[in-house]
Amino acid sequence: MKINISEGRCSESFLEKVESFIVPIIKSEVVPHVKESLLWIGLSIRKSDNNNSIYHFCMIKVLVAKAALRIWDVELHWRSSDGSIVLASDDVTDKEISFWIENMPSQERLQQVVERNEYMWKRPTKEATIDKKLYRFKIREMGWFGSSFPDIGIRIKTPVNIEILAEFIGNAIESYNQKSLLKDDSDESDMTNLGLIHNFSYEKKKKNVYLFTLDMGSALDGVDAILQALNNSDFEIELITLE
Incomplete structure (x- = not known):
């Protein structure tokens, strides 16, 4: 499973926290249907329109390598425990951050995609x-x-x-x-x-x-x-x- 930053800067410590949050979700939602080695997780960092906002977000794209198939295109949001603004480029080694996903597809919707593209999950x-x-x-x-x-x-x-x-x-x-x-x-x-x-x-x-x-x-x-x-x-x- 590869996590790649599509846009913007991302600190190593921030990426580690994102991985610890995202990877278990991918493993439980997608890996039962497709080999983990074929998954490509793209994070597209978005700049906040409001400098006073207490959280920022980025887009997540989950793709299957060699299949040109995108499963998800959802939002990853985060918030610091003390209310301060956290940028993806910040060093957050000692900072407590909570993450959540919005626009997560339902299991039913994911299963529809899997069934529609069944032959793409394995070497045909x-x-x-x-x-x-x-x-x-x-x-x-x-x-x-x-x-x-x-x-x-x-x-x-x-x-x-x-x-x-x-x-x-x-x-x-x-x-x-x-x-x-x-x-x-x-x-x-x-x-x-x-x-x-x-x-x-x-x-x-x-x-x-x-x-x-x-x-x-x-x-x-x-x-x-x-x-x-x-x-x-x-x-x-x-x-x-x-x-």
């Missing part, structure tokens, strides 16, 4: 990730497929203008994103939010071999959507590698 098997029987071309999975920046290699039987292939994949991404944007976020029990594919880059590796690198963000099913579009296309595809 080839069978669990992609159903190869659905496609007319061969699919080869290399290493850890589940990164937020996956590579899609395409081997085609006949030469093709890479710009044409890139335009086709770009259109597939746009269609996927539009479908995701139509989702109604007002219903928290609706776990069909597909996320958005942010962008992609591409290059020709060698004759008839093309490589596309995608920023998937939280678009968990985006690769499937691209594969389905390619499967329905007129491209004479021999092999697609996923890494």
Whole structure:
């Protein structure tokens, strides 16, 4: 489990107190669902708008490494026992501080996220990730497929203008994103939010071999959507590698 400071300065003594408060919560709430080594805890320190306030706060982001998946985005608040203002940059070795979390997701909500993204909690098997029987071309999975920046290699039987292939994949991404944007976020029990594919880059590796690198963000099913579009296309595809 890694705790990282995203913004602002944080003293070593303050971070130790935050860890002693946060780690037991993460262990009890999240670790039963995901390996502890995959967790990344980000603290984004916010400046107080009121110099007379008796507490400050920072945002906590709990992410699963290699999955581009954020579980929490909540507030950590703290208050000194004597009422003095405590900054994250202060040395608080001998200071008594109480912490609490606001906007904590319910166990029910956390479980919904776990169920929706179940295959992201563990190293996916080839069978669990992609159903190869659905496609007319061969699919080869290399290493850890589940990164937020996956590579899609395409081997085609006949030469093709890479710009044409890139335009086709770009259109597939746009269609996927539009479908995701139509989702109604007002219903928290609706776990069909597909996320958005942010962008992609591409290059020709060698004759008839093309490589596309995608920023998937939280678009968990985006690769499937691209594969389905390619499967329905007129491209004479021999092999697609996923890494």
